Amino acid sequence: MSHDPLLDITDLSVGFDGFDGYADVVGNVDLRVDRGEVVTIVGETGCGKSVTTKAITGLLDEPPAHIDGGVEFDGMDLRALSDAERNDLNGDRLGMIFQNPLSSLNPVFTVGEQLTDTAQFGGNEDAGFLSYFRQRHTEADRAGARERVLEMLREVQMPDPEAVMDSYPSELSGGMRQRALIAQALLNEPDLLIADEPGSALDVTVHDRILSLLTDIIEERDMSILMITHDLGVAREISDRIYIMYGGRIVESAPTEEIFQDAHHPYTQGLIASIPRLSGAQMAGGIDGSVPEYTDPPSGCRFHPRCPYADDDCRGTEPSRTSFGPDSHAVCVRHTDDGPTPTIEETKHRLITNESDGTEDKP
Amino acid sequence: MTRVGQLLRRLSGMIASLLGLSVLIFVISRVLPGNPARLALGAMASEEQVEQFAAEMGLNGPLSAQYVEYMRRLLVGDLGQSLQTRNPVVEDLIAKLPATFELISIAFGFMIILGIPLGIIAAQHRGGAVDNATRFFAFATVSVPSFFVGIVFQLVFGYYLDWFPITGRLSSAYGDEVVRTTGFMLVDTLLSGSFAAHLDAWAHLLLPALALSFSGMGQVIRITRSSMIDVEGKDYIEATRAYGLPSWLIVNKYSLKNAFIPTLTILGLQYAWLLSGAFVIEIVYSWPGVAKYGVQSVLTSDVNAIVGVTMLVGVVFVTVNLIVDLLSSALDPRVGLAGDKR
Amino acid sequence: MSVVGLVIVFAIIVAAVLAPYIAPYPEHAGTFTDFTNAFEQPSLDHPFGTDDVGRDILTRVLFGYRIALTLVAVVLGIGVPIGVMLGLVAGYTGGWVDTIIMRITDTFLAIPPLVLALAIASAFEPTLEIAMFAIASLWWTWYARLARGLAASQVDQEYVQAAKIAGASTPHILFREILPNCLSPLLVKATLDAGIVVLTGASLSFIGLGVQPPRPGLGTMVANGTQYLPTEWWITVLPGFAIFVLVMGFNMLGDGLRDLFDVEVEQ
Numbered sequence: 001m002s003h004d005p006l007l008d009i010t011d012l013s014v015g016f017d018g019f020d021g022y023a024d025v026v027g028n029v030d031l032r033v034d035r036g037e038v039v040t041i042v043g044e045t046g047c048g049k050s051v052t053t054k055a056i057t058g059l060l061d062e063p064p065a066h067i068d069g070g071v072e073f074d075g076m077d078l079r080a081l082s083d084a085e086r087n088d089l090n091g092d093r094l095g096m097i098f099q100n101p102l103s104s105l106n107p108v109f110t111v112g113e114q115l116t117d118t119a120q121f122g123g124n125e126d127a128g129f130l131s132y133f134r135q136r137h138t139e140a141d142r143a144g145a146r147e148r149v150l151e152m153l154r155e156v157q158m159p160d161p162e163a164v165m166d167s168y169p170s171e172l173s174g175g176m177r178q179r180a181l182i183a184q185a186l187l188n189e190p191d192l193l194i195a196d197e198p199g200s201a202l203d204v205t206v207h208d209r210i211l212s213l214l215t216d217i218i219e220e221r222d223m224s225i226l227m228i229t230h231d232l233g234v235a236r237e238i239s240d241r242i243y244i245m246y247g248g249r250i251v252e253s254a255p256t257e258e259i260f261q262d263a264h265h266p267y268t269q270g271l272i273a274s275i276p277r278l279s280g281a282q283m284a285g286g287i288d289g290s291v292p293e294y295t296d297p298p299s300g301c302r303f304h305p306r307c308p309y310a311d312d313d314c315r316g317t318e319p320s321r322t323s324f325g326p327d328s329h330a331v332c333v334r335h336t337d338d339g340p341t342p343t344i345e346e347t348k349h350r351l352i353t354n355e356s357d358g359t360e361d362k363p
Numbered sequence: 364m365t366r367v368g369q370l371l372r373r374l375s376g377m378i379a380s381l382l383g384l385s386v387l388i389f390v391i392s393r394v395l396p397g398n399p400a401r402l403a404l405g406a407m408a409s410e411e412q413v414e415q416f417a418a419e420m421g422l423n424g425p426l427s428a429q430y431v432e433y434m435r436r437l438l439v440g441d442l443g444q445s446l447q448t449r450n451p452v453v454e455d456l457i458a459k460l461p462a463t464f465e466l467i468s469i470a471f472g473f474m475i476i477l478g479i480p481l482g483i484i485a486a487q488h489r490g491g492a493v494d495n496a497t498r499f500f501a502f503a504t505v506s507v508p509s510f511f512v513g514i515v516f517q518l519v520f521g522y523y524l525d526w527f528p529i530t531g532r533l534s535s536a537y538g539d540e541v542v543r544t545t546g547f548m549l550v551d552t553l554l555s556g557s558f559a560a561h562l563d564a565w566a567h568l569l570l571p572a573l574a575l576s577f578s579g580m581g582q583v584i585r586i587t588r589s590s591m592i593d594v595e596g597k598d599y600i601e602a603t604r605a606y607g608l609p610s611w612l613i614v615n616k617y618s619l620k621n622a623f624i625p626t627l628t629i630l631g632l633q634y635a636w637l638l639s640g641a642f643v644i645e646i647v648y649s650w651p652g653v654a655k656y657g658v659q660s661v662l663t664s665d666v667n668a669i670v671g672v673t674m675l676v677g678v679v680f681v682t683v684n685l686i687v688d689l690l691s692s693a694l695d696p697r698v699g700l701a702g703d704k705r
Numbered sequence: 706m707s708v709v710g711l712v713i714v715f716a717i718i719v720a721a722v723l724a725p726y727i728a729p730y731p732e733h734a735g736t737f738t739d740f741t742n743a744f745e746q747p748s749l750d751h752p753f754g755t756d757d758v759g760r761d762i763l764t765r766v767l768f769g770y771r772i773a774l775t776l777v778a779v780v781l782g783i784g785v786p787i788g789v790m791l792g793l794v795a796g797y798t799g800g801w802v803d804t805i806i807m808r809i810t811d812t813f814l815a816i817p818p819l820v821l822a823l824a825i826a827s828a829f830e831p832t833l834e835i836a837m838f839a840i841a842s843l844w845w846t847w848y849a850r851l852a853r854g855l856a857a858s859q860v861d862q863e864y865v866q867a868a869k870i871a872g873a874s875t876p877h878i879l880f881r882e883i884l885p886n887c888l889s890p891l892l893v894k895a896t897l898d899a900g901i902v903v904l905t906g907a908s909l910s911f912i913g914l915g916v917q918p919p920r921p922g923l924g925t926m927v928a929n930g931t932q933y934l935p936t937e938w939w940i941t942v943l944p945g946f947a948i949f950v951l952v953m954g955f956n957m958l959g960d961g962l963r964d965l966f967d968v969e970v971e972q
Contacts, residue, residue, distance in 0.1 A: 059605060091607015105602075109620070503949075517934070642820065680817065
């Protein structure tokens with residue numbers, strides 16, 4: 001199968017200088033989004049997914065961040081771009097939907113003003129003050145941009161778009177704000193849309209509607225999307241391929257259905273085993289423990305403190321990649337040695353047993 | 364509560380404050396130990412003269428009656444006669460107010476024109492040499508007594524360098540040319556058609572206004588800087604970078620408006636401090652304004668004038684606070700008219 | 706930076722306290738004239754020079770610091786406790802007590818402190834003590850306002866409710882429970898205020914209402930020296946500079962404290 005990558009990330013690593021020392025957050029990340037694909041990164045809060053996306057869009061200040069590795073967009077090396085060029089690219093071809101709709105909209109400007117500015121000047125770094133002034137106040141230009149915004153608001157199913165244009169973010173409901181954010185990201189017709197937990201700050205019913213909105217948009221526009229979520233169920237609904245991220249590392253990647261039928265990594269298996277089912281079958285109550293401290297990460301495999309299969313090999317060596325298919329791999333010591341191969345059933349069984357007798361594999 | 368309701372409530376609060384102030388001044392001028400009439404006339408005056416004067420000033424009789432009389436006169440606009448000038452105090456105040464107002468306004472202008480850009484630059488070059496130098500400057504200006512700045516300016520720019528005059532509003536050479544119409548020297552010189560006189564007026568304004576603006580400037584620099592830094596880190600600014608908006612637009616339109624609201628509050632406060640600093644600067648530069656008049660009244664125990672000046676300052680102060688709150692509310696929809704956040 | 710401030714303030718306090726012992730010419734601090742030595746430029750003998758009647762300026766500056774620091778101590782020593790007490794009561798009790806106290810505070814806050822101090826001082830003979838009284842009598846309002854805000858924000862906190870339920874008396878709640886939680890903003894404000902008190906006092910003296918000659922008030926010295934500008938500049942400039950250093954020290958200290966406490970609060 002030949003690839004046509006729009007976004008190609010190779011061996012990305014990101015670390016931060018901080019008060020408590022150097023935080024080694026993301027490492028060895030290989031990630032690809034082909035044209036027309038929907039790819040999702042799934043992981044817990046703190047697994048490094050947001051950091052990865054910020055590295056892509058160039059929103060990290062270096063220092064204190066240290067970024068290494070290749071980030072290519074449509075053949076262009078993003079890391080070699082200047083700030084100005086980056087800005088242009090961001091506005092033109094990349095769209096980003098932020099996680100928190102309340103804090104991502106500027107509270108002292110109306111929605112109309114912010115979105116129209118984005119429509120008129122997004123990706124337009126050379127717009128100097130004079131040309132801004134001219135364009136902003138040329139009736140035709142501004143009105144044209146306004147129309148585009150209104151159209152977009154309608155497309156995201158915003159109730160009463162005219163009124164929303166003149167409203168301040170604090171006057172809108174959570175769902176409306178999220179739609180405004182989506183509209184803002186789509187205004188300049190990006191080739192790649194990056195969506196950071198869209199709707200997760202909202203309550204469940206609104207969240208659902210936002211997701212189906214996104215699905216509709218994806219169908220209509222044939223865009224590529226990189227989505228971030230902590231919810232495996234959400235990922236399943238809309239993705240073509242899924243990357244599972246833990247502790248700043250990609251631990252598994254596969255086409256969507258393959259993950260759910262035949263996940264290879266214990267973490268993924270644990271996640272699947274914990275998905276509530278209505279059938280009444282027993283489920284694992286989640287995976288004990290919490291994400292690693294990046295200033296003092298676990299040795300060897302970063303998941304070993306919480307893994308039901310962990311042994312000395314896991315503590316000692318960093319696991320390498322095992323391929324299971326053209327687009328499918330997992331990173332686990334268990335696949336390269338002679339020990340038991342993890343399966344969803346086995347993992348589920350081990351997690352439940354650990355729960356009931358309270359034992360845990362200690363690092 | 365509706366906007367109008369909030370406004371009304373605010374106004375009634377203001378009136379209450381001013382009323383309280385009038386009581387306070389009344390108490391100070393009449394009730395406290397120390398005989399105002401005696402103080403005014405001096406130790407040489409005879410008992411009779413003191414008595415007569417006291418009667419004229421309404422200093423006899425029960426306190427409540429005195430207060431009523433005092434308030435009546437105040438509301439009518441009768442502030443009595445000034446001891447120093449023998450004019451009605453109200454006339455004195457009206458005559459001298461433009462000079463002070465002009466001085467304060469130019470000083471305010473300096474604070475904004477110099478202070479805000481310096482704050483923005485310091486925020487953008489955070490941690491660098493420019494930032495450190497600016498912060499030190501801000502610190503120093505807040506710590507130095509304004510009369511000292513005034514004197515040092517006179518010394519350096521007046522005496523040593525001889526660039527600027529050090530007293531008064533206009534050189535005597537132009538005294539005949541310029542006709543007083545508005546009382547604002549910058550305006551009057553233009554109206555009188557003499558550009559040279561206009562420049563001269565600026566020359567006279569520069570040092571005192573700059574000296575006056577110093578202490579406030581430091582505060583403006585600091586608050587602008589810290590607000591801008593605060594705002595830079597906000598999600599919504601990060602979002603504008605992701606949308607590819609040109610960076611100067613992000614800073615100068617978006618960040619600035621967000622950062623301006625705390626700055627605005629400080630600016631309002633600074634206006635009041637300017638008024639307070641004027642009392643000292645006008646003395647140093649022999650500036651014939653209300654503040655100098657106020658100081659002279661205090662030194663000569665000119666009671667009516669003291670009351671007049673104090674009430675005037677009170678009214679200005681309270682009004683400026685109201686304006687600041689109104690502007691804050693207009694800029695940030697989350698802020699109510701009482702200056703509170705909804 | 707606050708360390709530098711602390712050092713400055715500390716050094717000045719020590720110098721001021723020890724002034725009678727370490728000043729080169731302690732007798733110059735009061736009435737003293739020696740016209741043969743008047744108008745001396747700064748030299749080894751007189752590091753700050755001498756003034757118009759022959760007094761050593763360095764000595765007088767040291768004694769001037771004594772006066773300034775005494776002013777700060779008196780004003781804050783009276784103003785802060787009274788203001789905080791009234792503010793705590795107002796914030797905690799609410800209702801008409803709160804309204805009355807705040808109305809009074811608003812009245813005092815309706816004009817800048819210098820002007821009000823001027824007005825108060827005008828009613829009496831101009832002396833240092835009167836000036837101190839004038840300033841102290843209005844300074845409490847700032848603390849009342851601050852303390853009230855702090856107390857009001859604490860009233861609904863759990864630890865206050867718990868104390869109430871346990872039957873603690875109101876004074877106990879106010880002073881043993883709420884106050885310790887409000888200390889850091891108050892402390893920061895007091896330190897920053899010290900500088901403003903010094904400036905206000907110096908301004909009053911400069912105008913003629915504070916420290917009277919021949920006492921060595923810093924502001925008074927500056928005023929006295931203006932008539933000898935620009936030739937004998939040190940008579941004015943050096944005391945003025947001395948004020949600047951003291952206030953700068955307080956401001957640095959206060960700023961540093963504010964950063965320090967903010968950091969703690971965030972953690």
